[in-house]
Amino acid sequence: MHMMTKAALILLALSTTACTRPDRFGGANGGVDPNAAGANGGINAAPLGSAGDPNSPAYFSQTIGDRVLFVVDQSTLTPTAMATLDGQSQWLLQHADYLAVIEGHADEQGTREYNLALGARRANAVREYLISKGVPSNRLRTVSYGKERPIAVCSDESCYSQNRRAVTVISAGSIS
Amino acid sequence: MIRALFLMTLALPLPAKADPDWTQAFRAKVQACWLADPALAHVKVVAGFDLDTTGRVEGDVSLVRADGGTLADQARAFAAARRAVVRCQPYLAVLPDDQYALWHKVELTFVFPVTPSS
């Protein structure tokens, strides 16, 4: 998360170009978005596909940050989360051939079915925020995993805080 | 203050009759034979019966009253109470044989204990 602020600033600088591009998706074939590539020319000199390549999914997940965290039993976005999502929305607007599935998760301190519903709430909070920033709704799906897929396994807050998350998983391809 | 309390205590009527020791012994004897089924928490049954002069149950044990639980719970609770009464007789050893009139008829209230959460 510590990288996020910097990443968001870089993207803000790039956003003017991105926003002029019409929001297209559908029919994309997984190729690199030329507009986005042009906009980033000269800023990065990293191997294609690595986290240093701003057009890569790795850049999205690692440099921008693919996840936002929530406080206990809440689905409200924190200011930090909104900053990350600003970065995500910029990237998604620049890379219209990518789709996203937003996964909602909960920590283990809750009953299974309630946590499924809570995960759905979190995923939806992220989806609605991205839509409010201009990402077309039909590029965004949600799925809740409740407490079924923890990434940190200890039973205290240091792990719980990582597990209460919504993760934006991007994939190239058309919308089914 | 203490004196005032003391005077108030004096003013209260004395209990009509203190529990004689033998009722405690009688209670202890029945209690020792009672298998208080843990599943019957909250159930209370009153078992009534007569004792003959040797301290044996005369006739059978009757259910005077039951509270709490389902009808099946009450039936089980009474069966356990009855078994306890029958199993532990005769009671003459703990009863004063010169006061038969006091223990000829008996009503025992069995309060099934509420178990604490584990």
Added chain:
Amino acid sequence: MTRPFSTYFAALLAAVLVAGAATPVLAQSGPLRITIDQGIMEPLPFAAPGFQAETTGSEQFAADIARVVAEDLAGTGLFRQIDPASFISAPGGFGDQVAFADWRAINAQALIKGAVSVSGGQLVVKFRLYDVFAGGELGEGMQLAGTTDGWRRMAHKVADQVYSRITGESGYFDSRVVFVSESGPKDNRQKRLAIMDYDGANLQYLTDSGSIVLAPRFSPSGDRVLYTSYESGFPRINLLDVATVGRREIQTQAGEMTFSPRFSHDGRSVIYSLSNGGNTDLYRTDLGTGQSSQLTNAPSIETAPSLSPDGSQIVFESDRSGTQQLYIMSANGGEPRRISFGDGRYGTPVWSPRGDLIAFTKQNQGRFHIGVMRTDGSEERLLTASFLDEGPTWSPNGRVVMFARETQGASGASTLYSVDVSGRNLKQVPTPGGASDPSWGPLQP
């Protein structure tokens, strides 16, 4: 259905009335009244001196059946088997006269005698139950016949008979549990549906671990199972036929996610949660016609429904008040009324088959509890406490609650436990690996 114990009980009461009327009143004052509240917290002792093998080749069946009957009864915590070493008299043949004095002397309250014979693949089990202190048979002798591979079920049926004759309520031994079998580490847990006898025997897997499966629920007759599966990539309700293990996704009202399915009391409809746009409500869909109706309409989470045994009401959890709490409404929807008002959060309510209690999961001050309350929310009692207990399910007779307990930490794992509704007799239910989300089926026919 006749109730031998109740009949016996009624006869006893009748005898008492006659005896009471004939007794002259000698006492001058009222009866001696004493309250007794410190009984021995001890299970009812019974003697089961082995089942007689009546044919050659039936010895092993006789031993196994006697063992399972005794394990069933002792496993309830309400009964205790008397050590055969303390028996005074030999049990004698199945039809022989019972020397009650000898059994009374060792404080046996109940005596179970049985006999087993095998012919071809056919197994015949006979038993008689005696009330030792009453000096007579409790109910009539009974004979069960079946194939040899069903010997465990026959043993469970004998134990169910003994249990119901002594306690006056039906048993729960000849029943099965469907649950989620778990393996692998906490951050890569594999889940599959499994079914087993109530005591952990005869385990069978119903799905593979290719996708997440959650919260199975038996149909009222135990022939089908509803559960949530990620097989399509998204949570969807699936229906599985227990006999054929065939399964299909069921057509519900359209939504991003459908989960938390339960059968209606007649097995014809499914009541479930549906999420759209982050909001979760309860719906009902007829499994035959596919017709759907919405049962709740609130901007909050409504899930974990459970029908009353008569099908008229639904208890469910909702966080409309700000935290998870329990509510009851009509089975057709309508205005719910809240029933949980204690400290903490309440979830996963399950209506008892007797109709009188609701079991639930409670979270309070960092601990989880399984508890029960009356259907109006009164008389809340917590039966367990641990780092994570959740998801109670009732035994078919409403006497025992089974649930999942997860241990703490990186190596934490979930296993099944059962506890008597009084809070006693907490014990682990044996499963080969991890286990969660149990659903206890009905008594088998």
